[in-house]
Amino acid sequence: MTRKLLTGNGAAAWGARLANVDYVPAFPITPQTEIIETIAAWSDAGEIPARMVTLESEHSMITAAGAAAATGVRVFTATSSQGLLYGMEMVYTVAGWRVPLVMVNVSRGVAAPLTLESDHNDIMAARDSGFLQIHCSTCQEVLDSVLIAYRLAEDKNVRLPVIVNLDGFYLSYTREPVEIPEPEAIRKFLPAFDTKNSKFRASTPTSQAVAVLGGSPYSYFRYETHLAAMQAIDVYGDIAKTFSQQFGRNYPAIEAYRCEDAEIVYVMIGSFSTKAREAVDQLRQTGTAVGLVRPRLLRPFPTKELQKVTAGKQGIAVIDQNISMGKGGVLHTEVASALYGKSNAPKILTSFIGGLGGRDISAEEFYEMVKVTKQAINDGVTPEPRLLYTRDEYREMQKLQAIAHVEREELETTQ
């Protein structure tokens, strides 16, 4: 085993390398580009056998990825944000093909306004596609999750593509020490891809992805895909257990930090959960019983695990780094639907939206969320969702607006 300082992007590339992927259709987009640059460099130097091809768009990239997987090779690809959205038709389509490929998404906010920095609206847009989703919070987890994702995708009871998600900038460009497992150990954990009957061969002609007529066959295949995704919860559990036994790192579907005796728990996904973890430690020192619940699997959604880990708590504070216009946080809705009507479910479920487009969530804000949730528990009333924004930020924003106004006026008077 070797230890290297790797960025999140580097860790993703290493995951693909160790998975011994055959084919990498690619298209550059910030902040994902480093992944394909890394793989291209290995490929050019002959260090890996994978064949790489740069398509002319993400729509084509995901089509080629799905088509190659349908022909029977192990496929890796990666994208971000606008790229994921540009390819969205094919994200849904190849999931319906039931092809087991792995795609890394480096989360970045979506336009408009255009930004390069991170939030989760891109990955949430893929939520209902049929791709399974694993969300990472460290660089080590990125590498390990790519390996876990292949085994999950290729399982005969699943056969679905998987997205491994990491946050742009915060993880993609941050170097952390990462343990790189030995290829031999990987081969034991992840055997060669068995294409089974998904293939195109002269001797076994096949029609794949054909049209259906009427709602009945359509519903059948859609339900079948959903049920395969549901089966992935138990399959994931088994894989995570094997991984832990073999490599000593534990990745349950839901990570629970200091939850046992907690009265209030944060629920959030991604790298910012490390900030929440720090807030938990700080609040614990002041005698506040707080914990952190971090779903790693978002699809399939680990409903039972969430019910179990939150049972008997007084309140939950959900932090969403996404915003569904006209509704609010997507994770908040997911958590509510998983817990509503359950006898042991916490009465209070507060919602906070923050960290959009790379905006930080400060320690003070984490403390404030607990304060608000505590107050709600005392009042017995869940407050309206909160959009995190500080007075200082607003003042800075007003300055920008003032400049914009001055510029506009000057333009108009000189005309």
Add this chain to the structure above:
Amino acid sequence: MNEVVMQHMTDLPSTHLLGTGTPMCSGCGGLEALHEIYDVLGKNTVFVNAAGCMTLLSVYPFTPFRGSWLYTAMASAPAGAQGVRDALDILLEQKCIKKEEDLEVVVLTGDGSAYGMGLSATSGAIERGLDFIYICYDNEGYGNTGQQFSAATPHAAKTATSRGSSGFAGYKKDLFSIWAAHKPSYVATVIGSEPLDLARKIEKAKQMKGPRLIIALAPCPPGWDFNPRDTVDIGKLAVKTGVWPLKEYIDGKVIHNIPHHRVPVEDYLQKQGRFVHLFTPKRNEEMLNEMQARVDAYWDAVSE
């Protein structure tokens, strides 16, 4: 079979590979061409399809193809071909499959995809030198949705979205030249009503490597508004009038089959309801002259 063998109609394949009973319309010029193309290409093929009329050929649980089929989406069939071709090459290289298991990868799309939504993906596939055949059945409109005009619709044709007295205001896009500008291995135009010419070109394409692209003009009875029994006649007139030039791009040159005695363009137009407004209630002499002049100018430029 090679080019030399195909000198007479009797040299054409006598067994037909594509199954019958498809949901295509009667008299479909696209299906006519596909039948002929498939007979030459053979069953060791995988058709990668984009959204269009022919998407309905393979509807669960039936398919008329003896070989394989993959439906992708409207914009990205050439990218699907890239994935299949690359995967087959990888498997051959790794000796995971035998040479006999290899397939010819064939993109099959209508003009809506080829001339418009899929053009970027096609351009990418050609520029990457993808080893594939592209078949475009060109019925000059979005046929599957009821013949709205597309980038392949000819000037003055009435379509579901150009019902006005002058028909379609735009001009048919020159896809042949756009494709040829990429310098692929081969580009050709064909039509089902000229089966010998078609078979020779497909046979030629089959012997080559790299991007090989074929546009088949596909007379469309419901879309062009004519009796299904006239599909072959209209196809023949498309060639005889010079409206549909049969040509090839190969080794950097364009070679035409030059029609010896071109008949007037209006012989072709008046057989189709989509051009009826050029003849009734009043003959539109100006427009007919303009259309004839455009075809004449094309052929004048060819013979220069």
